[in-house]
Amino acid sequence: MKQILTLLIGFFVLLSCNNDQNHQTEGEIFSKNNSKKQETFGIVIHGGAGTILKKNMTDSLETAYLEKLKEAIKTGHIILSNGGTSLEAVTATINVMEDSPLFNAGKGAVFTHEETNELDASIMDGATLNAGAVSGVKHIKNPIDLALSIMNDSPHVMLSGEGAEEFAREQGFEMTDPSYFYTEKRFQSLQKIKEREMREQYKNLSFEDPFIKDSKFGTVGCVALDKNGNLAGGTSTGGMTNKRWNRIGDAPIIGAGTYANNKTCAVSSTGWGEYFIRAMVAHDISAMMEYKGISLQEAAKIVIQEKVPDLGGDGGIVAIDKDGNIAMEFNTAGMYRAHMNAKGELIVKIYKNE
Numbered sequence: 001m002k003q004i005l006t007l008l009i010g011f012f013v014l015l016s017c018n019n020d021q022n023h024q025t026e027g028e029i030f031s032k033n034n035s036k037k038q039e040t041f042g043i044v045i046h047g048g049a050g051t052i053l054k055k056n057m058t059d060s061l062e063t064a065y066l067e068k069l070k071e072a073i074k075t076g077h078i079i080l081s082n083g084g085t086s087l088e089a090v091t092a093t094i095n096v097m098e099d100s101p102l103f104n105a106g107k108g109a110v111f112t113h114e115e116t117n118e119l120d121a122s123i124m125d126g127a128t129l130n131a132g133a134v135s136g137v138k139h140i141k142n143p144i145d146l147a148l149s150i151m152n153d154s155p156h157v158m159l160s161g162e163g164a165e166e167f168a169r170e171q172g173f174e175m176t177d178p179s180y181f182y183t184e185k186r187f188q189s190l191q192k193i194k195e196r197e198m199r200e201q202y203k204n205l206s207f208e209d210p211f212i213k214d215s216k217f218g219t220v221g222c223v224a225l226d227k228n229g230n231l232a233g234g235t236s237t238g239g240m241t242n243k244r245w246n247r248i249g250d251a252p253i254i255g256a257g258t259y260a261n262n263k264t265c266a267v268s269s270t271g272w273g274e275y276f277i278r279a280m281v282a283h284d285i286s287a288m289m290e291y292k293g294i295s296l297q298e299a300a301k302i303v304i305q306e307k308v309p310d311l312g313g314d315g316g317i318v319a320i321d322k323d324g325n326i327a328m329e330f331n332t333a334g335m336y337r338a339h340m341n342a343k344g345e346l347i348v349k350i351y352k353n354e
């Protein structure tokens with residue numbers, strides 16, 4: 001009898017241990033996405049890639065870029081360190097760059113052939129794989145906010161043009177007068193390109209002329225990992241100077257300009273959109289991590305240093321993985337970029353080999 005009792009007690013002790021274990025495992029899985037905060041978080045941004053050479057930059061312009069990049073990344077970092085979500089951090093960080101005339105997004109958007117500004121943006125949530133994207137809007141001050149609203153408040157992923165603006169109005173977005181997007185520098189860039197086009201009279205000039213090739217400078221993007229282990233990415237742009245026919249680049253295309261997946265990484269692209277669409281840059285990096293089991297840095301290098309240039313394109317990406325590892329890979333002379341980790345360490349750079 002005593003033996004049976006001991007056996008029974010032993011059995012119940014074992015059972016309760018097992019239950020504890022199960023409970024703990026479930027708890028851990030649950031808390032990863034919900035309550036338990038992790039120590040690792042981080043944020044990476046870009047403000048465009050291209051032929052950015054120190055010899056072409058004045059000291060004051062360089063300082064202005066560095067300061068704005070710092071302001072933007074610190075905005076997101078504060079949100080993350082206070083326990084905010086990666087989506088909140090990405091949106092607020094991109095807003096800072098959209099509001100600056102320095103970048104080809106929001107306020108500083110480049111001009112179309114018709115001398116208008118058509119804005120594109122996209123955002124993706126790595127936890128749910130929800131995404132929102134917008135293209136060709138002309139009256140939206142912060143297109144990344146509209147992309148977020150499309151993700152959260154509409155049954156669709158991507159809206160364009162007038163329909164997107166109608167949705168924006170319904171959601172209470174203010175319609176910004178197009179004159180807000182006028183900047184003398186961008187307008188003059190358009191005039192130069194048009195003059196050259198007239199003079200040299202050949203089509204597809206943008207594919208050959210280095211000045212025109214770089215007319216897409218300054219797209220902005222942000223990726224972040226928050227304390228809940230959730231990744232998010234976003235990208236916002238005015239596209240390419242002198243674009244026509246409602247041209248859409250990679251920035252608003254999920255998988256090309258933006259991608260985020262908690263299993264792998266979050267990516268935001270900048271560069272020659274036509275090639276980034278064909279190479280599905282952002283998703284390809286994530287897919288290589290998932291299917292090949294390679295690191296973020298390795299995947300980013302293959303896509304940016306081999307696949308995109310092999311097609312004839314150029315540009316770069318910023319990315320962060322689920323463990324907080326980052327990549328800031330580009331094949332151009334420079335890329336405006338910055339990174340901040342959980343310790344608050346800050347890196348801000350413009351040129352290659354810095």
Ligand code: ASP
Nearest residue numbers: 216219239249270271273
């Ligand atoms: N990728 C953008 C586009 O092609 C331009 C850029 O990144 O600067 O629209």
